[in-house]
Amino acid sequence: MAGAGMSADVDSGAGVGAALRWSVERDLRLALRSRSELGVQLMFYVIVVTLFPLASTPERMLLATMGPGVLWVAALLASLLSLPRLFASDFADGTLEQIALSPFPMPALVFGKILAHWLTTGLPIVLLAPLLGIQYGLDGTALWIVTLSLLIGTPILSLLGAIGAALTLGVRGGGSLLALLILPLYVPILIFGAGSADAVRAGLSASANLSLLGAGLLIALVGAPLATAASVRIALD
């Protein structure tokens, strides 16, 4: 147990799996600790989606036209609203310091957190979208396409959002600054996402939009954890 015996417990390359497991498991456990958490996310989404027809004139044709857009904007806002919490509490209580000092590779730890965020905020939205879409009078294909586009798109929202959340850590103007930084990046996703369903409704193929979304997801999957980890380190300095 002396001197050289007390060496590294993890060799840095191999730790990716363990790192992922640690952060996903921990964040899911935290999210589920207050049993209402998941329900609240869903309720928020439902309420926002419900608000729109309330605020504009509820004509059936118009509703179906607005449908995909509203589902997407609501998803985007739900993501935006939950993002400030992604790192804030870990930052305030010092966990983020320990994450930066862990022998596990930091992008993997960060990616785990993002994954947990998506599982608790994005996935429920995707699952709920078909139901809400019916309320808007969307038909079979459009419904299916908008759900698929949300399934591909919402992870991008979480991934990009994480960068913004990390950049605005400990910075004044938090929530709104985050929105300002991230919304411009969200807009293309919104356009492709809502556009895919519009294309279908217009009798065209959604595949161009969806494959652009898919490409976006790939890029975000590779780039975002690295950028986020770098931003977190910057925030800790």
Add this chain to the structure above:
Amino acid sequence: MAGAGMSADVDSGAGVGAALRWSVERDLRLALRSRSELGVQLMFYVIVVTLFPLASTPERMLLATMGPGVLWVAALLASLLSLPRLFASDFADGTLEQIALSPFPMPALVFGKILAHWLTTGLPIVLLAPLLGIQYGLDGTALWIVTLSLLIGTPILSLLGAIGAALTLGVRGGGSLLALLILPLYVPILIFGAGSADAVRAGLSASANLSLLGAGLLIALVGAPLATAASVRIALD
């Protein structure tokens, strides 16, 4: 300076004005500290308003129909997004404890915070609304009425939101739970607010909607500071 000489510096009844001044001044100063704060709020509003036409089909007629609704929903979301910050930082750093222990009447201190919140988030939105309304092709009267409804309505949003913000202090799921608690209260305001402009566009008078809003504002002005102060005390126990 001994014993009895070291007594109260403020007699509790008279402190309302001083209390208001203290908290409004302090929170405004905090908000303006990062020079960009106000700008960020505005940018957020502009971006959200900009998102809607992006997500739906941009036809001129439809735009004008959606206009007031979008302006209102965006105002509501801007309020919602900034609410978690209303008490959170004061709670985390112990200022809220000192506020509860101050000789000033607590509802007045809390009201000052709410006022500052409205001045930094609500008022800019009201001022910007006419400009954005033009983008949506709203005409003179509709523009004026939607702005007026926002002027009466956004303070209600801040007042009601403050109760929710205080209730969810230190509770996990903060932002979304807050949204869940507050949105049902916001919906009537949204309906009257957006409805007033719709009425004008339909050739009717907006006065019924506006006076309902006004009544709501009066009730909120009286009740919300008391309810918020009580909630803050509960959160501190």
Add this chain to the structure above:
Amino acid sequence: MLEVLELAARRGDAVLFRRLGFRVEAGKMLVVTGPNGTGKTTLLRILAGLTLATAGRVLFRGEAVAPGSPKLRAECVFVGHLPALKDEFTAEENLSSLVELSGVRPTASQLRAVLSEVALDAQRALPARVLSQGQRRRIGLARLSLLRRPLWLLDEPATALDTTGLALLGQLIARQLAAGGAVVASTHQTLDLPPEHLEWLVLA
């Protein structure tokens, strides 16, 4: 000045203390000690009116006071674990804002004087965010020095202070006691004060 009768505190299933009674006279300091988790912080928060006691009464100048009563709020000052500092404000702004919240309007020269008393001259215009742990606590000391309140409630006031900081704290307390004020403080460290002014309460 302060008298406590039959006070009890329960948190969850644990009874922290029961039938606690003590008096703090003007000019005296009550030092609350005891192992970690025995209820020192809880006791101080009850006295300040932040937390509700399970049972018992608190008398202030002989009158029973309700938690959070205006009278108590006007006459006591509580310094807890949390420093009540805004990261964005400078040391000076933080100090003046905190003091004004207690209803006192200090002049700029008073602020400057007291900040130099706690050796924060050079940090006067720095945002609190960048201050060191001890420098943040010193702003709390400066506040104590500016507020003339009969009763001080201090929760571990020695935390993060260096030796000169500790000496300063001792001086402030001595001044408060000499002026006929009273102090209740929890601490794990020994404070350098004349023992005849001290009373002890050991929680266990």
Add this chain to the structure above:
Amino acid sequence: MLEVLELAARRGDAVLFRRLGFRVEAGKMLVVTGPNGTGKTTLLRILAGLTLATAGRVLFRGEAVAPGSPKLRAECVFVGHLPALKDEFTAEENLSSLVELSGVRPTASQLRAVLSEVALDAQRALPARVLSQGQRRRIGLARLSLLRRPLWLLDEPATALDTTGLALLGQLIARQLAAGGAVVASTHQTLDLPPEHLEWLVLA
């Protein structure tokens, strides 16, 4: 084990230290002291790789290490002002989560044993939110006890600890030194350790 060459730190316009150099051998503890705001915390954060130094190098086991290098991260443990506790998790969950983050998977009985070592048996299943200040710090001590790392960086480890807590901290450090580890700790309090193991660095 650790060697520091020509280290300098500037924060804003203030130069905290310049051309700082020292060595910490295995089995030794470097105690960093000095008045508030002289850069103790900054030094420890630089050593841990959290903050960038303005100039200078840090050698670990004779090799220059970049800030945040995997090697350093695998061999040192840093305990700062912030306890890294989740309010929602119980003491036990917090401990196991923190230890696992360092790549060690403790068994349930290990966790239980070490929690009773730091006298948190009764608080094992309480959420960290309700723990007292000292009890929260004790979870950090339990973590130190479970992680076998050659280098400990401790920023004011004595904060909020009662006398038995201090004794415990002393024992842990003694065990670490006896096992051939090294410790760098900042403190304002005196720790009860055999002076022959201690080296001093006074910042001013």
Add this chain to the structure above:
Amino acid sequence: MNVYQFSSPATFYPFAGWLAPWFAWSAALLAIAGLWIGFAVAPTDFQQGEAYRIIFIHVPTAWMSMFIYLVMGFWSVLALAFNTRLSAMMAQSLVPTGALMTFIALWTGALWGRPTWGTYWAWDARMTSELILLFLYFGVMALRNAIDDPRRADRACAVLTIVGAVNIPIIYFSVQWWNTLHQGASVSLTAAPRMASIMLIGMLVMAFAAWFYTIAVSLWRVQAIILERERSASWISALPGLAGALR
């Protein structure tokens, strides 16, 4: 003298001061020439009449708005990879000009849209993505304002800039990827230009004017940034004419 010396603010400061006026004067001359070609030499368009002349402002600023962002991205990569102070300052110095160019492109585009498309604004892909670019510039400025430690702000802004760079291809290819109101590229390296050559020349001259203007302004701005950041360094107080100004 090697290239790396220029990465030290102390060396770069006088060099920038020497270089900037050259670019400024060239920019002024080119702008005069370009405007003269644009408004006096180029013929009236048979479709659009005189309104088309906005092109001589619109297109160069639109190009620069994207190009400046790419250059910022380049400096940001350098700043993050090598932790060099100067490259972060270069990136910082470009932001306001980039925002200005974007704003002008948007503004002139909107003005032009009125006579040609009958509307100032439409939510067309190119316009929207150009608007996003403006928001990105604002985002970088807001982030910098929100962080007081300049070194930290440098690195945070660098990350944001690099991430935001994905928007540039979107702007550029938007006309190809979607059916837009906006017209496609008419200047290309691979195909013969489809517009009158005098118009093309005017546009190119104006583009160079905008480019040189950007360089001059950002050199001056980088000097100001250096002065502000390094105010305590000894070489600054040794600068002629500054010794007094800095106490």
